[in-house]
Amino acid sequence: MTKHELLHAHLETLMQGGIGPDQRLPPERELAEAFGVSRMTVRHALDRLERERRVYRVQGAGTFVARPPIAKTIELTSFTEDMRRRGLVPGSVLRVFETVAAGPEIGYALALSPADEVVHVERVRTADGIPMCLEHAYLPAALVPGLTTLEGSLYEQLHRRYRIRITRAEQSIRATVLDQQAAARLDAPPFSPALLVERTAFDERDRPVERAMSTYRGDRYSFEIAVTTAAAGSPARAGRRSGDE
Numbered sequence: 001m002t003k004h005e006l007l008h009a010h011l012e013t014l015m016q017g018g019i020g021p022d023q024r025l026p027p028e029r030e031l032a033e034a035f036g037v038s039r040m041t042v043r044h045a046l047d048r049l050e051r052e053r054r055v056y057r058v059q060g061a062g063t064f065v066a067r068p069p070i071a072k073t074i075e076l077t078s079f080t081e082d083m084r085r086r087g088l089v090p091g092s093v094l095r096v097f098e099t100v101a102a103g104p105e106i107g108y109a110l111a112l113s114p115a116d117e118v119v120h121v122e123r124v125r126t127a128d129g130i131p132m133c134l135e136h137a138y139l140p141a142a143l144v145p146g147l148t149t150l151e152g153s154l155y156e157q158l159h160r161r162y163r164i165r166i167t168r169a170e171q172s173i174r175a176t177v178l179d180q181q182a183a184a185r186l187d188a189p190p191f192s193p194a195l196l197v198e199r200t201a202f203d204e205r206d207r208p209v210e211r212a213m214s215t216y217r218g219d220r221y222s223f224e225i226a227v228t229t230a231a232a233g234s235p236a237r238a239g240r241r242s243g244d245e
């Protein structure tokens with residue numbers, strides 16, 4: 001190993017072990033002496049770590065270990081997890097549970113033919129007993145044989161009973177207003193503002209397993225998405241959805 005490589009390996013070890021986030025690395029001079037390299041070499045090594053956003057410099061104070069990113073992408077959660085994380089008790093009122101033909105749009109999203117059967121579940125999702133969201137979920141009937149009703153978390157059931165684990169989703173969010181029926185279900189005035197989130201969820205084998213439309217009351221729910229510059233390694237990281245309680 002060259003001196004340069006030794007220095008790099010040493011810095012890696014320091015950051016993974018001994019020195020935690022927001023703690024200071026040894027001064028440049030000390031590192032240069034310990035490894036028998038010039039201060040310029042030490043600076044180059046630190047520059048590289050700074051570009052990778054693994055350390056940051058504070059003028060006059062030194063070089064500090066950066067906090068790791070919270071998560072790489074907007075996190076995929078179920079309604080149940082989302083509410084629990086915020087200390088709210090998730091609940092559901094089942095309105096519809098039926099098996100119907102997919103039709104062209106749902107069929108397209110789930111890679112089925114329009115005549116193939118899907119299970120349609122309509123639920124009012126509550127947080128601490130208060131209606132928060134109206135959800136329509138469609139699942140290929142062939143993937144969930146014997147499912148005749150739904151209690152509790154859909155994603156937990158899919159996992160426990162059918163070994164289906166949702167690992168990624170394609171999602172769009174747009175503004176809308178509540179029609180008469182959705183307003184009645186959500187205990188809100190007709191035509192009040194809402195957020196419509198449409199999701200196609202995929203399992204570990206990348207099969208589309210759910211197409212869902214979730215309509216959130218605009219006055220009770222907001223999405224929080226942390227964004228960062230591309231230089232940080234990923235265009236968008238860490239998201240947490242939050243409701244307005």
Ligand code: 16G
Nearest residue numbers: 078079080137153154155197212214
């Ligand atoms: C989320 C999903 C919805 C899914 C549900 C499962 C969005 C926009 N929608 O609400 O597609 O069906 O979670 O929740 O994130 P559950 O496991 O609590 O039933």
